[in-house]
Amino acid sequence: MASSFEGNPTPTKLVFKGIKDAGIDFIVSVPCVNLSELITMVDTSCDIVHVPVTREEEGVGVCAGAYMGGKKPAMLMQNSGLGNSVNALASLNLLYGIPILMIISHRGVEGEPIIAQVPMGRLTTKLLDTMEIPYLIPENRAESADIILKAWNTARDMKKPVAVLLPILFWGQQE
Amino acid sequence: MKRIDAIREIAAKAKESSSLLVANIGVPCKELYNVYDMPNNFYMLGSMGLASSIGLGLALSIPDKKVLTIEGDGSVLMNMGSLATIASFEPENYLLVIIDNGSYGSTGNQPTATSRNTDLAAIAKGAGNKKVCVVDDVQSLKKALLCMDYGIIVVKAIKGNSGADVIELNPEQIIDRFMDISSRPSQ
Numbered sequence: 001m002a003s004s005f006e007g008n009p010t011p012t013k014l015v016f017k018g019i020k021d022a023g024i025d026f027i028v029s030v031p032c033v034n035l036s037e038l039i040t041m042v043d044t045s046c047d048i049v050h051v052p053v054t055r056e057e058e059g060v061g062v063c064a065g066a067y068m069g070g071k072k073p074a075m076l077m078q079n080s081g082l083g084n085s086v087n088a089l090a091s092l093n094l095l096y097g098i099p100i101l102m103i104i105s106h107r108g109v110e111g112e113p114i115i116a117q118v119p120m121g122r123l124t125t126k127l128l129d130t131m132e133i134p135y136l137i138p139e140n141r142a143e144s145a146d147i148i149l150k151a152w153n154t155a156r157d158m159k160k161p162v163a164v165l166l167p168i169l170f171w172g173q174q175e
Numbered sequence: 176m177k178r179i180d181a182i183r184e185i186a187a188k189a190k191e192s193s194s195l196l197v198a199n200i201g202v203p204c205k206e207l208y209n210v211y212d213m214p215n216n217f218y219m220l221g222s223m224g225l226a227s228s229i230g231l232g233l234a235l236s237i238p239d240k241k242v243l244t245i246e247g248d249g250s251v252l253m254n255m256g257s258l259a260t261i262a263s264f265e266p267e268n269y270l271l272v273i274i275d276n277g278s279y280g281s282t283g284n285q286p287t288a289t290s291r292n293t294d295l296a297a298i299a300k301g302a303g304n305k306k307v308c309v310v311d312d313v314q315s316l317k318k319a320l321l322c323m324d325y326g327i328i329v330v331k332a333i334k335g336n337s338g339a340d341v342i343e344l345n346p347e348q349i350i351d352r353f354m355d356i357s358s359r360p361s362q
Contacts, residue, residue, distance in 0.1 A: 026236060049235055054256025061225030065232020068350070070358030091221025096350045
């Protein structure tokens with residue numbers, strides 16, 4: 001797995017390219033160390049409204065409002081935040097048919113140094129399956145921009161949340 | 176003042192100013208529906224705590240439209256971080272009205288923390304919101320709604336629900352007619 005994630009350009013730039021290609025113009029964020037460069041790029045981008053939120057569930061609400069205000073919303077988050085968002089994703093997004101693109105730093109998987117990340121790391125795809133939320137995982141860095149574009153198009157067309165899971169080995173040695 | 180009296184005043188303000196109006200889960204939604212149903216109303220039927228967040232997302236996305244949100248004390252206590260996020264942006268088109276009746280009205284009037292020692296206006300100010308006011312009767316609410324286009328109004332109300340009818344719209348109908356007025360993403 002490690003070898004398929006090596007090479008340039010940086011994963012952050014590829015993810016950002018995917019965000020731009022998808023026309024995402026409204027982003028809420030809750031930090032993860034793997035998202036730190038991306039959050040800075042989003043924050044300084046002129047054509048994206050960036051709202052740092054205090055908790056992912058709050059971000060789901062802000063994104064729902066943004067969608068109803070004509071925006072194409074995404075949330076940058078860690079997979080731990082999926083647990084914080086379950087009710088909102090179901091009783092707001094799934095209930096009304098509101099899309100959101102969740103770009104998720106998937107912690108608690110191969111390469112994880114923090115043991116507390118492991119339980120949610122293992123549960124993340126099971127939770128998404130249970131919630132009938134589609135998720136995409138790039139097989140290599142090169143396809144990540146296309147995967148993000150495809151994920152947003154799926155969210156828009158299906159009118160529901162769609163996740164892109166970006167595991168630890170995707171990010172490599174960015175810290 | 177009863178909650179429905181406050182909702183009547185807020186709905187009148189929304190109508191007069193052509194505001195988008197986000198209503199909190201439970202009986203407040205039903206009371207708004209019965210007082211004045213209009214396509215500008217977004218009835219939030221689930222996701223307790225997120226009305227103020229939905230309103231903020233709307234306000235930041237369409238700065239040329241006014242946005243009003245009706246919240247409750249129990250709901251705000253569930254998503255207090257929203258007060259900090261709102262303070263970080265303070266959109267000039269966003270007015271948040273928190274009707275504080277010290278109880279979880281839709282679930283049997285169990286007391287909330289505001290019925291004891293918690294002060295939501297102080298929390299809103301402490302979160303960094305500069306325009307915060309407290310009202311406790313219809314006349315002062317009317318005046319506050321007249322003077323304030325943005326910021327946070329905490330309305331002290333007595334607990335209890337009116338016998339409001341069920342909302343006869345499904346979620347798809349609610350969002351479709353709302354988005355005909357708010358906006359739609361370009362394809």
